[in-house]
Amino acid sequence: MRVGLIGYGAVGREVARRIVADEVPGVELTRILVGHPLSESGFVETVADPTLFLRDDLDLVIEAAGHKALKQNALEIVERGISLVVVSVGALVDSGFAEQLRSVAGKRGAKIYFPSCAIAGLDRVAAAREGELRSVRLITRKPIRAWFGTFAEEHYDLANLTDKVLLYSGNAREAAARFPESVNVSAALGLAGLGMDETQVEVWIDPSLSSNVHEMDVEGDFGHMHLEVTNHPSSNPKTGVIVAMSIIKLLRNLTGPFVIGL
Ligand SMILES: NC(=O)C1=CN([C@@H]2O[C@H](COP(=O)(O)OP(=O)(O)OC[C@H]3O[C@@H](n4cnc5c(N)ncnc54)[C@H](O)[C@@H]3O)[C@@H](O)[C@H]2O)C=CC1
Numbered sequence: 285m286r287v288g289l290i291g292y293g294a295v296g297r298e299v300a301r302r303i304v305a306d307e308v309p310g311v312e313l314t315r316i317l318v319g320h321p322l323s324e325s326g327f328v329e330t331v332a333d334p335t336l337f338l339r340d341d342l343d344l345v346i347e348a349a350g351h352k353a354l355k356q357n358a359l360e361i362v363e364r365g366i367s368l369v370v371v372s373v374g375a376l377v378d379s380g381f382a383e384q385l386r387s388v389a390g391k392r393g394a395k396i397y398f399p400s401c402a403i404a405g406l407d408r409v410a411a412a413r414e415g416e417l418r419s420v421r422l423i424t425r426k427p428i429r430a431w432f433g434t435f436a437e438e439h440y441d442l443a444n445l446t447d448k449v450l451l452y453s454g455n456a457r458e459a460a461a462r463f464p465e466s467v468n469v470s471a472a473l474g475l476a477g478l479g480m481d482e483t484q485v486e487v488w489i490d491p492s493l494s495s496n497v498h499e500m501d502v503e504g505d506f507g508h509m510h511l512e513v514t515n516h517p518s519s520n521p522k523t524g525v526i527v528a529m530s531i532i533k534l535l536r537n538l539t540g541p542f543v544i545g546l
Pocket residue numbers: 290291292293294295296317318319320348349350351352353356371372373400401402403464465466468469472520522523524527
């Protein structure tokens with residue numbers, strides 16, 4: 285499987301490192317699309333021009349570069365019939381973009397994969413939707429250092445914060461749009477379950493934490509799920525180390541005989 289990667293940050297570097305180290309048999313990293321021409325992977329060709337990136341046949345593209353990069357590249361990728369792994373799932377809060385993506389991919393026979401990334405239980409929530417799903421709630425809490433460079437920094441004196449702050453309470457559509465680099469999990473949960481508008485979300489700055497915590501509460505015909513995940517941060521404090529692992533697990537599912545955790 286010839287794979288292209290968009291983004292060479294915390295997630296992209298780790299995914300690239302693992303593929304190049306031959307951790308996933310049958311997967312070859314062909315090329316990386318970087319945001320800045322000077323970025324170098326050292327071992328795989330990097331390009332800054334999307335046209336060069338897509339210049340010959342890739343089987344799969346992994347996006348790990350942010351909402352804007354996804355929106356810039358996704359339609360062209362699926363139009364070519366190339367399947368796509370979406371990490372910046374929050375970009376799908378734009379329902380026009382989401383529907384176009386679904387429609388073009390459907391027509392061209394491309395698959396769009398949404399790995400669990402930083403959250404858990406998407407398999408169960410998506411299955412629960414086959415019955416009546418009554419409520420889906422998410423509480424995301426991250427330590428202070430995860431909020432520098434975000435909307436939160438414009439409104440709070442982060443360096444001197446000692447108490448917990450409720451940054452946002454509302455739905456997944458708005459949460460993922462307001463925190464594009466930090467609360468993609470809300471959009472993923474929305475996509476899996478009740479939709480972006482009906483998925484209730486709270487977002488907190490929590491100075492007592494050193495990891496990122498996502499707590500889910502889901503109720504429906506299937507029963508009740510209460511799940512809390514604690515994500516050790518990666519080299520990017522906003523992003524858990526599990527995100528790159530989740531992509532590698534997806535690649536293993538796509539290439540190996542056993543398909544686990546859908
Ligand atoms: N679904 C989920 O659970 C999660 C999703 N995410 C999403 O994944 C994205 C990547 O996360 P990290 O690697 O931690 O971020 P990062 O900020 O460490 O790396 C992003 C990289 O993408 C590059 N980039 C930006 N625009 C680009 C473009 N147009 N073309 C190519 N490269 C471009 C940047 O230069 C940077 O190197 C986040 O922005 C976030 O949207 C992150 C964590 C969890």
